[in-house]
Amino acid sequence: MPETTGPLDPPPGGLLVLPVPGIGEVRPGDDLAGRILACADLRSADVLVVTQKVVSKAEGRLVPIDPEDPAARRRLAEAEAVRVLRRRGDLVITETRHGFVCANSGVDLSNVPAGTAALLPEDPDRSARRLRDQIRARTGLAVGVIISDTFGRTWRRGVTDVAIGCAGVAAVVDLRGQPDATGRTLVATEVCLADELAGAAELVMGKAAGVAAAIVRGVSPDWLRSSSVRAEVVRPPAEDLFR
């Protein structure tokens, strides 16, 4: 433990969650890593959480959509889906090519240029790896990267931010087999760290408008490893009791 800690050092055993303001409007082809590095005072072992919207924009995942046609998003969502699980009016709950089950295949009309819709990144784990690699190449810093998006949930009102891609930080931490405090064995405690980190980041992004990234500082060094949302979080349909 250092003798003195400053306000940007995590307290012992604790975490700091810091917004990254100032990234500004992102356009197709923009150097997103450069934009983030210009605004974020990153340190090694930080986890950088970046919202899907700016990743999709930088990657050019914008498509034209007729703003006058209320069914246009639904058709786009169906085209992005491998399966439609539920319909209610123009809302569809779909399974995307990535394996995510979410509303409207993640097709988003807010905070995008009028007459366009943002699609999810083609491979959000790859997007996270690319950001991580670019940050390492330019600064020498090894950070974890999470791409977050806002999903609804069954049985509970309100949306939360979850991880749709990650690199350099565990998506799921397996505490299976570690003894509990009474010495008996935990049966199943695979914690989806990446979703909790995405949600924590959303808390600071939700405090101000237009903040598209955040830093979580102070994560356990054990959690910083190679990983993937696709491999660790997406539940295969055969395992799933609700599909």
Add this chain to the structure above:
Amino acid sequence: MPETTGPLDPPPGGLLVLPVPGIGEVRPGDDLAGRILACADLRSADVLVVTQKVVSKAEGRLVPIDPEDPAARRRLAEAEAVRVLRRRGDLVITETRHGFVCANSGVDLSNVPAGTAALLPEDPDRSARRLRDQIRARTGLAVGVIISDTFGRTWRRGVTDVAIGCAGVAAVVDLRGQPDATGRTLVATEVCLADELAGAAELVMGKAAGVAAAIVRGVSPDWLRSSSVRAEVVRPPAEDLFR
């Protein structure tokens, strides 16, 4: 903004998440508020997140269970449920009296005395209100309180901590109708703040063994208001596409 900030002050726009270690083993009838206050350096406007396990123990929600009988938990879970949604072997996904849909009605065998099981608090919102009131009465501090538990999710592997009760902090923040950065209107952005706060707290509790509470410091003052998980988060079956 203060001229100088210490390591236990949240940075501008950010959050601090602090573990509360040292609460120790909790037994039925224990003064949980007193135990927490002895270990936590609380400030007004903090959000205190307390795990269900210690709340259930303090409230005496422990029942005997035959540790040799693999079906004992399932039977207990069924007795605690108003409805069984799915079965897989001795795992049941149930709807509890509170309206939560979760594995085994939240009946928990880990970190409880051998031969006992912990049930969920009878009314976790009331448990949160009681803790908040006791903390205010003893210290004058107005804090938000969240009771958290560990739930699985559909479609995504790994568990996360969510709120089962709250007091003095918004469960769901309604951003509906606030214009997005392009000036258009957001359609539905009701964020389940309480679940994101519970997940953020879990991140610091998961870093060390035996930590049953955490503090989130720096939340937006707008979020500190009267609330209830039951009223704001539990989704009525009629609204639900998956039940």
